[in-house]
Amino acid sequence: MEHITLLLAIVIVTALVFDFTNGFHDTANAMATTISTGALKPKTAVAMSAVLNLVGAFLSVEVAKTISSGLVDESGISPEVIFAALVGAILWNLATWLVGLPSSSSHALMGGLIGATVASVGFGGVNGGVVVTKVLIPAVAAPLVAGLAAMLATRLTYRLGRKTDEKATAKGYRAGQIASAGLVSLAHGTNDAQKTMGIITLALVAGNVIAPGSNPPLWVIVSAGVAIALGTYLGGWRIIRTMGKGLTDLQPQQGFAAQTSAASVILASSNLGFSLSTTHSCSGAVMGAGLGRKGGVVRWSTATRMFVAWGLTLPAAGLVAAGSEYVTKQGDWGVAAVAVFLVAACTAIWFISRRQVVDHTNVNDVDADGTDERAGVVTTAIAAVTPPPAGDIKATIPAPAEPEPARPATV
Numbered sequence: 001m002e003h004i005t006l007l008l009a010i011v012i013v014t015a016l017v018f019d020f021t022n023g024f025h026d027t028a029n030a031m032a033t034t035i036s037t038g039a040l041k042p043k044t045a046v047a048m049s050a051v052l053n054l055v056g057a058f059l060s061v062e063v064a065k066t067i068s069s070g071l072v073d074e075s076g077i078s079p080e081v082i083f084a085a086l087v088g089a090i091l092w093n094l095a096t097w098l099v100g101l102p103s104s105s106s107h108a109l110m111g112g113l114i115g116a117t118v119a120s121v122g123f124g125g126v127n128g129g130v131v132v133t134k135v136l137i138p139a140v141a142a143p144l145v146a147g148l149a150a151m152l153a154t155r156l157t158y159r160l161g162r163k164t165d166e167k168a169t170a171k172g173y174r175a176g177q178i179a180s181a182g183l184v185s186l187a188h189g190t191n192d193a194q195k196t197m198g199i200i201t202l203a204l205v206a207g208n209v210i211a212p213g214s215n216p217p218l219w220v221i222v223s224a225g226v227a228i229a230l231g232t233y234l235g236g237w238r239i240i241r242t243m244g245k246g247l248t249d250l251q252p253q254q255g256f257a258a259q260t261s262a263a264s265v266i267l268a269s270s271n272l273g274f275s276l277s278t279t280h281s282c283s284g285a286v287m288g289a290g291l292g293r294k295g296g297v298v299r300w301s302t303a304t305r306m307f308v309a310w311g312l313t314l315p316a317a318g319l320v321a322a323g324s325e326y327v328t329k330q331g332d333w334g335v336a337a338v339a340v341f342l343v344a345a346c347t348a349i350w351f352i353s354r355r356q357v358v359d360h361t362n363v364n365d366v367d368a369d370g371t372d373e374r375a376g377v378v379t380t381a382i383a384a385v386t387p388p389p390a391g392d393i394k395a396t397i398p399a400p401a402e403p404e405p406a407r408p409a410t411v
Helices: 006-036 042-056 062-069 079-098 105-121 128-160 166-206 218-234 237-246 252-272 278-292 300-328 332-353 377-385
Strands: none
Touching: 006 042, 006 079, 006 105, 006 166, 006 218, 006 237, 006 252, 006 278, 006 332, 042 166, 042 218, 079 105, 079 166, 079 237, 079 300, 079 332, 105 128, 105 166, 105 278, 105 300, 128 252, 128 278, 166 218, 166 252, 166 278, 237 278, 237 300, 252 278, 278 300, 300 332
C-alpha cells in the first residue's frame, strides 16, 4: 500500500462510497418481503442482512475477477477513468433511491465503467463479448428465471399446504422467510460486494500497485465487505417500501418462495462468475410470487417504471461517467472539479429526500401514488387460468359490481 498515490486513494475511497450506496440501495432485495409480511421487525431485518452481507463478501472472488480483468482492457485504463465510472454509478444509485425505484447497482457500475472507458480510449477498450455473455444476457435471464421459479414454488407451496391450518402454516413460513432472507443477504455479499473489490483491484492494476490478473488483496476484501454491510444496516427504506408493498401484496408463503428462488439464482450466478444484478433477480421473484397465488395482484404501473429504470441504467450511468472522464482528462483541476460536483450532487439529493422521510417507522405504509392499483389485464388473465389452491384463498382481484335493481315503472 506504500505505492498508493493521492489520486489512487481518492479512487479507492470513492469506490467504497459506491459500495456503501450499493448496500442501502439493495437492502430491499433481501429484506423487503420479510419486512412487509411481518416476519421480522424492520431494524432487526437490516441488522441481520448487514452481518450476512459481510460474511458473504469472503466466500468467493469470481465476480471480482470478471470486473477487474474481463469487462474492459486493463492496459488502457487509468485511475481517472475508474474515478469517472464511479461518479456515474453513485449518482444513478442515489437518483433511483430518491424516487424509490429498485434499479441495478451492478449495472450502474458496469455502465459507468463502459462509458468512462469509451470516453478515454474508444470502444476498442471494452470487451464486447464479456459484456454480452456475462452482463446483458444474465440481466434479461435473471428476472425471468427467478420469476418463473418463484411462481411455480408459490403454487407448489399453496398446494402442499392445502389441508393445513392457514394461521399455523403462516407462522412456519415466516420462520422460513427469515432463513431464506438470510440466504439472499449472504448471496448478495458474494455477488455485489465483489463488484467493488473488482473495481478497486482494477484501480490498483491501473496504478501499477499490483500485477494484472491478481486476486483482490485481503484489505480490499475486508474494506468492501464492511462498506456494503454499513450501507445495508442503514436500510434503503424507500426501495424497501416499493419492493415490499409497491409491486404486489405478499403472504408469508409467497415471500418464502420469492426469496428462496432469488437466492438460488444469485448463488448459482456467483459460482459461474456472472456479474448478475441481485435487484433483477429479487424483483422478478417478487412478481413471480405475486402471479403464483390465485387472485394475486401485480401492480404493472410500478413494474413498468421499474423496467424503464432498468433499461436506462447502463446508458445513463455511462453518459455521466463519460462526461466526468472528459473533465478529469484536463488534469488535477478536472479531478477536483468532478469531486466537488459529486459531493454537491449527493448533498442536494439528500436534502431533497428529507422533504418526505421514509424510515423503519413508516416503511410498510401504502403510498397514495397508485400502489393500491387494481389488477391489470395480465394479472387477470393469468389468474383466470390458474387452478385455485385447495383451501379458501381469498382473492384480491375485485369482483364485478352487482347490477342495480330494476326500478318500478312510473305511470
